[in-house]
Amino acid sequence: MALKDSTLVPSDVEKAEVSQQEDVHDADLAKFYVAERGQVATDRHGRPLVEFDPVAEARLRWKIDLYIVPTVSLLYLFCFIDRANIGNARLAGFEKDLDLKGYDYNTVLSVFYVSYIIFEIPSNMACKWIGPGWYIPAISLAFGICSVCTGFVTNFSAACGVRFLLGIFEAGMLPGIAYYMSRWYRRSELAFRLSLYIVMSPLAGAFGGLLASGILKLPHFGGLHEWRMIFAIEGIITIGLSLIGFLTLTDRPATAKWLTQAEKDLAIARVKSERVGTTEVLDKFSKKKILRGILSPVTIGTAFIFLLDNITVQGLAFFLPTIVKTIYPKNTVVSQQLHTVPPYIVGAFFTLLFPFLSWRFDKRTIFFIISAPLCMTGYIMFLASTDAHVRYGATFLCAAGAFAFGALCNAQVANNVVSDTARSSAIGTNVMFGNIGGLISTWSFLPFDGPDYHIGNGLNFATMTMILVLSILMLLWMVMDNKKREGRDVDAELEGLSNLQVQELDWKHPGFRWKP
Template structure:
């Protein structure tokens, strides 16, 4: 889109009046806009019509920044054409400001979770599957409350919901340092899961209020990358804390929970003062920036009249129970099964390579794979952002994991297996943000997005629960059954990616041919806003 710079507006946001929409090729009613064009107040601009596949036009008018951002005004016409053209430098400056204010705060909410030295002995874990039961207790909470968490987040608001959960997690972590029995440990792990379950989907949902759809994956990756970083620095931190002299009942693994709990409480308390619920409540944005932030996100949601809509259960569940969200959940289930399984198996491989070393030395040697994958966990979402493609990069990444697990299955050499960890980790961590982004961006409202993320994260939590039972004590050291299961999950992930990619491409083709245009007949703007992905101008982002 071409535009002239407006000297009156520093951010140079160029707007088209939301009503009436005007498009010559689509033969819409021009109304008073034609007179404005003839008088020279509006500038005719060529614009490609996604529905008709040929050149059409819109009219651009420089107006007040908040006109499109206002509640009740659309930022895209009925054919999916954006009604705004934004100066790229202004948008880049806003995006950088959002990154600096939002990403550091949400990133530090990630807390390390690792197998802790001495835990089995101190809690009298003598049964064959006691540790698996202990691990799965937190995932039982995840699965039980996954769907509810984002519903509550929508009601309360992410700026309050996320810090409250973090505060509870810190308190429960602190309490975990004092448990004395296996049953008490399982109960506390379940409570930790209740507190933690809403953090990841809540943050993904929160970021979607601030960023364009193609920007979301990379920003979510900046939070997700804390997972391998925590695996790396968590191992270093654990090795340091295990050397700290005990005081009272606080020693070894208890020291880790105690320190983690205190740190989390401090972070959560500070977050109440830094997080803003939505652009219009951010005191660190100017009025002009608030309008720009709202207008640019609303322009990508065809039919949307508001940035943050009121909670409607029907819309929430429509966001959950659609093919993209369901397959997205299955994709994340496969990926998280692999991510968590690798976390359980990597320490065993290190012990096999270095059998005579201490627990502290083993912790340190689990660090390199996590450090290596940080780059890939950022690179893949970055490429997805710049190319506006997700399925392509996911389908290229899955085979890397397949090769890694194939090496696990066919080789008994511990060094080869250690090298395979780098292949697997470089792929699976990169897909965490991609799976959730793919579901989130294929919605048209804030409420539907919350539902879509809930379904996807539920799938991931099911994968995490399954992972606690894939590596069992009787199969040490080679863990053939668990590695075969994860090899199958890697293959299924590739197949599901290709299936969803193909289905979305087919749907877009049908919409381009006008097969769904009749849906708009006789509908009011409010009814059109409720169509969601059924809107004929909606296009799936692959």
């Protein structure tokens, strides 16, 4: 356990608070605070009772980065590819071979989101109950199998059935990984670490286009041809990665074989030191805490912002190949696939840039406010011009502004609740709302609206404008409410409450402060 100057220096008041709970000596205080023994790691005002050696923290953080981030990033990369490769398959004859008419393609997309939305919160609760070290690889294996099965569908009904199953298993990935990483990182660190796997969303668009164009050059894969090869090959890769995940992921710091005991203590203590009133890092299920996570004002506001953003993000995932086809109708299918790659690369850059800056400044809402105008400008370009170069340039701005919200929104809701249970339900709620936006996106670009898609582009301009307004309002509310909390008498409000009652207050704890 690395403490600043190798010592712990609690105040006399803090020592008095501790001595009321258990008779301990100063030499035992470090272990007393960090051990999962039912003791708090902050005072009643939310101030941490320990100081940590920043060098030791940086070394531990880098070790966690190396062990955790690569595996979850690769799993999420192919999660998104297995979801969005239907857009690439569409260019390669998916609709024609299945005899899809009218709005059938939109319906196939929508079916995925029905199950995706329904199972979002239950899946994250199951992730907490089973443990993310097993749960995340298990659902990855399942949706990899679903992707392979998509390569064998022969009609509209079968396609809908497989996409419904895909939605069930993929429902747990985005919130599950976000919840998993919140067990390892501090509040300020979380957004950037989330971005390291959420960046796989735009990279999946870029890599998916490259991979699809490469697969389509193959004469066959077993008995499969054209778009069927895309689903089968990409699904097999996912299955292989999920098997690796079973070997490499570990539930929490306390069970990590690749950490020393001192590193485990430090990992637990530094997360615990930010949770006011918390006596255990991994608490038991509590209905009150689940509702605290779902009904937090910041969870609801951020989730609605994520809903609006996902109309753009998922719309790009499913329809960018189609949009590129309308811009460059005379190009070959492979050329059209390759033209989808550069906008995603730009989107990936900003997906890392904004969360990185949020880590350094420990702010998130301000980057909501910065991101929205980028997308708004892009959709104005779509609406105002029919020039191919202008419209293609607009896709870069839309991708630059839209993709960073995934990391920022999930970090925002995770940082603004206290308990592990509340974080799991808050993240699940946020992603559930986001996928309602995904469902809307499947009907944002309709066949009769092409090739200019005024309805789809107008809808996305409107949603980004709403994001800008809501983000400004939420920032102002958080600042004002924090000022109100400064005037509250923490000791008087907590007097007479048991430890359990204090913990169940969560964000209603008078010592808690919103983290904008």
